[in-house]
Amino acid sequence: MLTDAIKSEIQSAYSTFLKNRKLKARQGQRLMVAQIARTLGNIQTSSDGVRTSTAHVCAIEAGTGTGKTLAYLVAALPVAKARDKRIVVSTATVALQEQLIFKDLPDLQKYAEISFKYALAKGRSRYLCLSRLEQSLEEASEPQAAQATMSLFDEFLQSNKSSKEAVALYQEMAQQYLSGRWEGDRDSWKDSLEEPVWRRITTDHNQCTNRRCSNFSSCAFFKARNELDGADIIVANHDLVLADLSLGGGVVLPDPQDTIYIFDEGHHLPDKAIDHFAGSFRVNASLQWLRLLKKSLTDLNTELGRDELILRQLNQLPEILNTLEIELAECYRQLHEITHFSPENMDKDVRPVYRFEKGIVPDALTQSALNLKISFASLCQKLEVIVKQLKDALDPEAASALGKEESEQWLPLATMLHGRAVSAWELWGMYAAPQVEGVMPIARWITLQNQQVDLDLEVSCSPISAAGTLARNLWQPCFAAVLSSATLTALGSFDRIRTRAGLPEDAACMVVPSPFDFQNNGVLALPEEACDPTQSELHTLQIVTFVKEKIKKEEGTLVLFSSRRQMRDVLDKLPASLLNIILVQDDLTKMVLLERHRARVDDGQGSIIFGLASFAEGIDLPGKYLSHVVITRIPFSVPDDPVEKTLSEWIEAKGGNPFLQITVPDASIRLVQAVGRLLRTESDTGTVSLLDRRVQTKRYGKQLLNSLPPFKRHF
Structure with missing residues (x-):
């Protein structure tokens, strides 16, 4: 039962956080807190804490600005402590993990005035293996000793052969780790590391010898693992959660039956599960x-x-x-x-x-x-x-x-x-x-x-579906689970995520309102340059015309393409003067590209980003950094994807319509994500331009438009 004591603790933590941050409660956030508290608090258990009731999963769609991280943390933590369970917050991106570890969780401790411990979980392959490091340095100093290994398996070792630069790097790593100035994980090393160089000094579940290793007591991975044992909240990613579940659960992360899983960016979970298997x-x-x-x-x-x-x-x-x-x-x-x-x-x-x-x-x-x-x-x-x-x-x-x-x-x-x-x-x-x-x-x-x-x-x-796998390995054994995302519904329904993720029939699903004033702060435009993208040459020329004539060169703009080839064709047709303010996804890492974009805007210059699907999600450019999003075409999936095509055949064989049941709902999710790049705070304003006339000429167009935020429309 959701006892009065737990309710009081949740309400107190929430109101204290808002008061200390001088924030006002948001309706969507309050609804989200209430739904999660009901789902988790009403779970029935045996005398030894094992879940005996079935209604233990909820899915909540909450748009940008809702404050969903605070909502799920402040609702779940008191219940978890009262039930002697632990929370695993799983994300799809490194950026959200870092935000949780370095901002959201410290803020919750400070401003909600509640006590808890948290830790970041990573797989073994993200950590230095001291035994492998020692072996690499020994082979470098005694090349003859390594000769037998070299002749044994040339392909394996040649691909990992240590250069002089790599040896110097390994020596520096050893000094930094042994002196305590580096914790031994790849992500905290001061420079980026090439995969072959890192692979030589790390290990995995199969290779690790655990307590038999002579370096076990000083192992970076097991030091981090020990921190997990005392943590109330563990931040992980979907891949690590799935890997742990595939090993039976409780190998790296806590036992599923003692865990409340919170899947932020939960719309990625089904695809991640398919890829995993x-x-x-x-x-x-x-x-x-x-x-x-x-x-x-x-x-x-x-x-x-x-x-x-x-x-x-x-x-x-x-x-x-x-x-x-x-x-x-x-x-x-x-x-x-x-x-x-x-x-x-x-x-x-x-x-x-x-x-x-x-x-x-x-x-x-x-x-x-x-x-x-x-x-x-x-x-x-x-x-x-x-x-x-x-x-x-x-x-x-x-x-x-x-x-x-x-x-x-x-x-x-x-x-x-x-x-x-x-x-x-x-x-x-x-x-x-x-x-x-x-x-x-x-x-x-x-x-x-x-x-x-x-x-x-x-x-x-x-x-072709993760439903059965997730049902068996996750939903059935876990104590509880929460899915959260800005895009869990497709075309106004939870049917897609229910089917793809195999959610239990009694899973509670809710959409909470966004705090954004879409009608007054945003415009959705269908410019005269918009045409049917199936006329590929005309469509490319129309994009070129739009970029040259309709984009304000002094603003921050994001142009999203569904095809790398078309993106390159457009670039080839643009004048050199315009290319000087365009940043292209393939030319730079995402981090460097976004830094340069922000720097240009800060200097009062215009900046245009040309990006593909990965830039349609997870890009956070608030305020002046992004006032115009251009979507070149409806983001339908690649028509020749083998998994999608086999799934389509299966649906057809069952008497369904794969285009309406899969293709259009999937495109709807991607389109909502792309449009969601525009407004990142309540004060943001701007325009989304869609250069695909099919939203007006095709029957499915109205469905896609109705699934978008209620921007003012210029059609």
Whole structure:
């Protein structure tokens, strides 16, 4: 029950925060606080705190300016403390994580005058691994000692070879970490780090040896993990939450049954979940590492053969590797016959894709996939034993034939090989799975890729919905969950997020009002240059005309494109004088581009940003920094996306209309996000120009327009 004591605590924290910040309560914010408090407070539990009731999830759409972060924090924290639960706030972007950690949570402590602890959670791969760092420095100082490893697996180590600059960087990192001036996480290092350089000195769940590691007591990841144990609120991201749930929950984050999840930017969760369970496999690249492993078996026997159990596994590998070579060669031949790809198919921006209709693959390929699944399973078993023996050898009390230093040297390579084998086994298992009538299919497709100087075939597959996965792994086991976003509804309904995310039927859904005066502060315009984008050449010329003649050059402007190629075509047709004030997404990092944009506006100059889909969301340019948003076309999804097309086929087979059920609602979400870049504070003003006449000429146009904020319209 939501007791009077909890209600009083929530009301007190909320009113104290507003009073100390000299703010007025917002209607939408108050409604949001009340809904979350009701959902969480009315959950019934057993005597040992296990949830026994079903209504434990709510989804709340709250536009910019509502103050949703304060609402969900001030509503959830008293309930969590009273129920002895912990809160995991999960976001889709680093920017929101940083805002929570460095601003929102400290502000809540200070101005609401409540006591709680919070921490930021990241995966192991964001942290320095001291053992890997030591190994990299040792190999640099004693190159001969690393020679055996180099000959063992050239491809793996060559891609991670330490340059003089990298060695100097590693030495500086060691000094900074050991002196306490750096906490060992990638994001707090003073400079950006290239992926190959960082990858060499970090680790993952499979490679980490936990308490067996000699550096366990000073490990950056486990130091951070210890901070999580005492935190009332843990800030994470959707990927980390999904990874933790896929491992059973409670591995990095708290146990789901003891957790209240709050998914900010919750509209991203279904797509993140789909991506998390997708897989891919490059045939030639995999043949390469398998052949390198085969060629290196002699060295492996020499280095690790003293362990009898490892030796038995190594002696069985040649037969497995020979079988895999034959099976992959046959599979490659089949794929070529199916796809008919050739080098002429390659394009600078687009990779050729062959998609299996309805996810159904030919019987011969299904049999090949089954054979590969069985063979990779055998390889996984052998490598798993080798990895276990190497990890056991790190235990000082274990009676191992291998030394600790040897085990530490070979373990990263063994776990990498095991990880690749497991990924391959999972993918071919998804390809070999028969399509059951009436069951949602798996999307399966082949892509032609560059592989250094050669071409390669990438075999991919993905679930087409995250509903079942999220229902099983998240909604059912968790104590409670809140989804929050400015865009949870599509075309005025929660049907899309309910279906895509598999929300429980009894999940409470609510839209709270925005505090913005859209009618007086914003204009939605359909200029005379707007046309039907299916006339691509005309549309591009009309965009060029609009940019040249209708954009005020002294203002802050954002022009959003759905196509990189069209963005480049427009740039090519603009005069040089105009190019001087245009900042292009591909030319700079997002952070640098936005800094330059703000600096130009601060100096009284105009600045125009040309951006793609990623600039239609998460860009915060309040006030004078953005007074005009230009949307070149309705942001429909890419028509040849394999997952979307397979989902469309499934809906058609069930008698539905995929364009109206998927394409239009998805475009509505993206359009609302893009329009949402304009007004970021209650005092902001400006114009949104839509250069797509279809909102006026097509039947779905009215639906899209009705889903937008109630701006004054100039049509």
